[in-house]
């Protein structure tokens with residue numbers, strides 16, 4: 001099967017989206033009620049909230065199955081509801097034509113309704129009583145620290161080197177890849193998504209909160225998964241008391257995670273004040289970036305509960321999409337015929353990654369900075385994985401009268417209207433991406449490098465993702481290490497695409513993908 005047939009046939013597996021559409025219908029009633037409250041209820045002190053119905057309308061517009069009758073009906077109902085409530089919402093499909101406006105006329109957009117709504121609904125952080133300007137000042141200060149540590153290339157490379165991604169402690173860690181000598185050929189079988197999520201988690205968390213965190217919170221990853229399954233409902237404003245067992249489990253998991261992250265802050269403070277640290281925990285390796293944020297929270301007099309919620313939201317932003325993208329990247333690298341061999345050749349000839357002559361070999365050099373610059377196929381495959389799996393929708397509240405022109409349509413926006421921009425809508429446009437349904441690993445290669453071209457997976461304007469350098473380099477580094485050290489095949493035969501499940505920035509696989517992983521030997 002060639003890569004074209006492979007990718008096209010797999011996309012058809014995504015039919016479970018119809019189930020989601022029916023479920024969304026039920027949710028619509030709940031959401032309409034929430035919207036009425038938002039429309040006629042009191043505006044919170046930090047500014048207006050993003051109405052859940054705006055999110056739903058944008059999500060249905062961005063959905064690849066939006067031509068179905070159910071979807072059209074839902075969109076029509078939402079349109080009518082918005083007209084009834086005098087809520088003005090424009091959906092702009094072509095990012096590339098309007099992106100300059102986001103940089104040049106930044107003041108015409110208010111980004112805070114999205115951030116404060118998500119902090120409240122998904123992460124449970126209530127800023128009741130905190131005035132809008134204080135909230136904005138705090139967010140700005142916080143974002144500056146995040147950007148300094150997660151955007152700056154040399155800072156990111158130094159951090160990732162501390163994470164020791166290439167060493168066998170990470171990739172052949174007994175917790176991650178238990179290379180049990182009892183198995184013939186040292187093969188392990190695992191669910192690829194869980195395995196990579198665990199690996200990514202075990203690299204990132206100690207880098208942020210020190211090694212003590214994972215030892216003290218062995219169920220953190222399980223809580224992470226329980227919470228993760230409920231984020232769509234939470235984002236839509238479903239009240240946390242709704243008695244659905246899995247939903248309640250997710251809320252409890254969120255409380256556990258927030259509590260454990262608050263505890264790191266409390267222990268660090270005890271240590272800095274020369275007091276006895278709870279449980280005698282070692283907090284000496286809590287990262288500088290976390291410590292700097294703690295100072296910012298203290299400067300604003302935030303409570304420990306607030307801090308736990310905000311830190312959890314950052315941890316989520318830092319990990320969730322990265323884990324999901326890593327899964328697809330590894331999946332395509334190993335499943336697209338011939339790609340793995342080409343990538344191995346490129347890594348060897350670029351000198352960005354070297355392995356020892358031991359058996360099994362170890363990584364002796366991993367130049368994280370060089371991977372994106374000297375390995376165009378590796379980077380292009382990363383970008384192509386992004387192109388086929390990324391579906392973010394950006395929401396802004398418009399504060400000034402504005403006309404947007406995307407080359408096809410004009411959008412007249414007045415103060416108070418809502419704007420959503422979906423990066424997903426152009427990903428299958430053949431005038432931008434020829435043969436859009438095929439996974440073409442070298443699509444983004446340009447001479448000796450690979451570039452994003454019109455792909456905008458990190459958002460737009462001044463609120464573009466503050467962790468994009470970190471995310472890109474981390475994913476490239478983990479993938480390069482796996483390419484060098486491991487062979488992976490799908491358990492039970494030929495590679496089968498697991499299908500896509502919509503509803504997240506990076507699409508989730510619709511079914512589990514069990515794989516067999518074998519550590520490469522010297523002469524493989």
Ligand code: HEM
Pocket residue numbers: 111115143146150314317318319321322325392394395457458459460461462463464465466467468470471505506
């Ligand atoms: C593959 C991984 C990631 C993807 C796809 C992703 C995507 C995005 C997108 C689409 C936005 C919204 C931008 C906008 O509204 O214009 C965003 C915002 C943000 N991301 Fe990421 N992100 C990723 C990883 C990370 C990481 C590793 C961090 C680490 C700190 C991070 C921190 C943030 C923060 C703090 C914001 C809010 C920025 C602001 O409001 O100024 N993200 N991200």
